[in-house]
Amino acid sequence: MAEFLLMAAGFVLAMVALGLVRILRGPSTADSMMAVQLLGTGGIAALLLLGAATGEDAVVDVALTLALLAAFASFAFVKAASDTSGQDAAAERDA
Amino acid sequence: MSAVLDVLSLIAIAAGAFFFLAGTVGLLRFPDTLTRLHALTKADNLGLGLVVLGLLLQVDSVLAGFKLVCIWLLVLLSAASVSQVIARYVRSSEPSR
Amino acid sequence: MIDLLNIGLVALILGLAVWAIVAREDFAAVVGFIAYGLLLTLAWVQLHGIDVALTEAAIGGGLTGVLLIGAVGRLRGSAAAVKVERSSTPVRWLAAGVSATVSGALVICVLAFPDPAPTLAHHVADNIADTGVGNPITAVLLVFRSMDTLLEAIVLLFALLGVWSLAADQSWGGRPGPQPQSSDPNGILAYAARVLPPLGIIVGTYIFWIGADYPGGKFQGATILAAMWLLVMMAGLTDAPPISRTWLRVALVAGPLVFIAIGFAGVLTADAFLGYPHGLAKPLIVAIELALLPSLTLVLALLLLGAPQRGMRL
Numbered sequence: 202m203a204e205f206l207l208m209a210a211g212f213v214l215a216m217v218a219l220g221l222v223r224i225l226r227g228p229s230t231a232d233s234m235m236a237v238q239l240l241g242t243g244g245i246a247a248l249l250l251l252g253a254a255t256g257e258d259a260v261v262d263v264a265l266t267l268a269l270l271a272a273f274a275s276f277a278f279v280k281a282a283s284d285t286s287g288q289d290a291a292a293e294r295d296a
Numbered sequence: 297m298s299a300v301l302d303v304l305s306l307i308a309i310a311a312g313a314f315f316f317l318a319g320t321v322g323l324l325r326f327p328d329t330l331t332r333l334h335a336l337t338k339a340d341n342l343g344l345g346l347v348v349l350g351l352l353l354q355v356d357s358v359l360a361g362f363k364l365v366c367i368w369l370l371v372l373l374s375a376a377s378v379s380q381v382i383a384r385y386v387r388s389s390e391p392s393r
Numbered sequence: 394m395i396d397l398l399n400i401g402l403v404a405l406i407l408g409l410a411v412w413a414i415v416a417r418e419d420f421a422a423v424v425g426f427i428a429y430g431l432l433l434t435l436a437w438v439q440l441h442g443i444d445v446a447l448t449e450a451a452i453g454g455g456l457t458g459v460l461l462i463g464a465v466g467r468l469r470g471s472a473a474a475v476k477v478e479r480s481s482t483p484v485r486w487l488a489a490g491v492s493a494t495v496s497g498a499l500v501i502c503v504l505a506f507p508d509p510a511p512t513l514a515h516h517v518a519d520n521i522a523d524t525g526v527g528n529p530i531t532a533v534l535l536v537f538r539s540m541d542t543l544l545e546a547i548v549l550l551f552a553l554l555g556v557w558s559l560a561a562d563q564s565w566g567g568r569p570g571p572q573p574q575s576s577d578p579n580g581i582l583a584y585a586a587r588v589l590p591p592l593g594i595i596v597g598t599y600i601f602w603i604g605a606d607y608p609g610g611k612f613q614g615a616t617i618l619a620a621m622w623l624l625v626m627m628a629g630l631t632d633a634p635p636i637s638r639t640w641l642r643v644a645l646v647a648g649p650l651v652f653i654a655i656g657f658a659g660v661l662t663a664d665a666f667l668g669y670p671h672g673l674a675k676p677l678i679v680a681i682e683l684a685l686l687p688s689l690t691l692v693l694a695l696l697l698l699g700a701p702q703r704g705m706r707l
Contacts, residue, residue: 202302202354204394205309209347211398212313214435216320218405220336221428223324225412225421231329231386233420235336237427237458238378239323242340242371243316244431246347249364250309251438253351259443259608261363262600263434263450266617268367269593270455272374273620274427276582277459279381280627281466282420283388284574370592377585384581 203254210250217243230282237278241271301353308350315343329386337379344371399439406432419465426461430454443608444530447600451616459623460697525675527606534610535678539667543656546649546685549692553645557636560700566637569698573629586628593621601686605675611682615689622694633698641691648688652681 217239224236245264252260322335348368355361409432413425430453437446480488517529517537524536534542560567577583601614625631634641655677659668669677 202305205306207394207398209309209313211401213316213343213347214398214401214405216313216316220320220323221409225416225424229329229386229389230418230420231333231382231389233418233424234378234382234385235323235329235333236421236424238375238382239336239340240424240428240431242344242375244434245367245371246312246316246344247435248438249347249351249367251435253354255438255441257438257441257443258360260438260446261360261367262603262607262609263438263443263446264367265363265370265596266447266600266613267431267434267450267454268370268374269589269596269617270451270620272370272378272585272589273624274455274458274462275374275378276381276585276624276627277462278420278424279378279385280582281462283385284466366592366596370589373588374585377581380581 203256206250206254210247210254213243213247213250217247234275234278234282237271237275241267241275244271305350305353308346308353312343312346312350315339315346319343330383333379333382333386337375341372341375344368395439402432402436402439406436419468420462423458423461423465427454427458430458444528444610444613447608447613448616451613451620455620456616456693456697459620463697463699523671523674524678526678528604528608528610530608531604531610531678535681536669536674539656539681543649543652543667546652546688549689549696550645550649553692553695556696557700560702564701564704566635567701567703568633568635569695569701570626570633571702573626573632580628582628583630586625586630590621590625593617593624597621601682604682605678611686611689615686616693618686618690619693619697622690623697626698636695636701644687645691645695646688648685651684655681 220239220243221236224232224239245267248260248264248267252258252264316339319335319339322339323332326332326335345368348364352361352364355364406429409425409429413422413429416422416425430449433453434446434450437443437449514529517533520537521527521529521532524532526532526536557565597614597617599614600609600617601611602609604610604614626633636642656667659670660666662668662670
């Protein structure tokens, strides 16, 4: 069982890495925002699987913290990006 | 009994990993930012839900199981909100539409 | 199997570190840094350091990422000035050489550890029963090396003063952060900022409370609480407090003051600064943690908000 969980954790990590490569090569800011989302979901899955594989029960708390902080970081990202794009648009209008 | 639980966990986690694969394939192959966002949000969250389900069958205390369900609900809530916000940002920054 | 996973993890971490440095787009670089923090969390789990993994997930992934995002947002307006500031090529080569030397020296030191490495863990294990806490990390932080924790809390206050000192003269004492733009009170961000913080407060308090016997503690709990407060401020549902408010300043210093007071009380009752009398260790530890939690939350949130930008009248 532990071997299988480790394999699943490695697989999810590989999927996150692949997705990151695609997203981080994308030119737009929206791609970066999606990367934070991907990291949050995939990271929590990998974390839970790793914790179950190594028998550490406290990893569930780490995943809980990560869920909250990833949501917070995603919102901050979108807020910062839309604020700066609003500034750029306003600067273009003023210029 | 525990062998049955193990098999069920195996199936659930394998299905979850498959959905993660599907989500990443969607990310790599879909043409448009919004469709990629769709693939990311739907498939990955379903994958996480199945992984949580599989791990739920393995826990030995009610509190740990409760925390797992809380994690999944929290991720669902935040993913739903964040994907909406990202989609609106993408819409608002495409002037040609 | 597990070696393969660890090697893959290390490769990913190094790759992301390189990416975060060479990325062209600022936002992409910040995302690379957040991903790097997440992978470090996984690495800490593999090393069985769950407390550190918790702190890395909270601070490295969440708070530092948001700090960098805010910095990128502020730098956007002055992109031209940033480009002019780049150092000359010889300086950059020198910096690369020094970094490589330090890294090499660290690698050699770690590889040269005698096996088994020198450790005080058995001393902690022998004496942990007297402290009343079950988590050895908490025992080290709040009993055996409580002086370090006290100094850390004070250093955080000094860091906050440093950030505040960047304020323009006319903004001193005012509210940090720019004027909140009128955001839609029924929008998605406002909805999330109403639903998530209650959950976050419960989780943050839970993680603070279980720090006595399981991985957790006041620092990680304070980070979650600070993140929730910042989320509410980001949605425009509440505004940042002016830094001249008395309640803010009292709350900031109350934690370290309680810690220092207990330390001096230890001189009278247990013959040592920060000594705990027999049997009172657990209640005193709980008192210190309870006092430090609000101070830490305030410090972390204010550090992220930055220097005051609006005058006191606004």
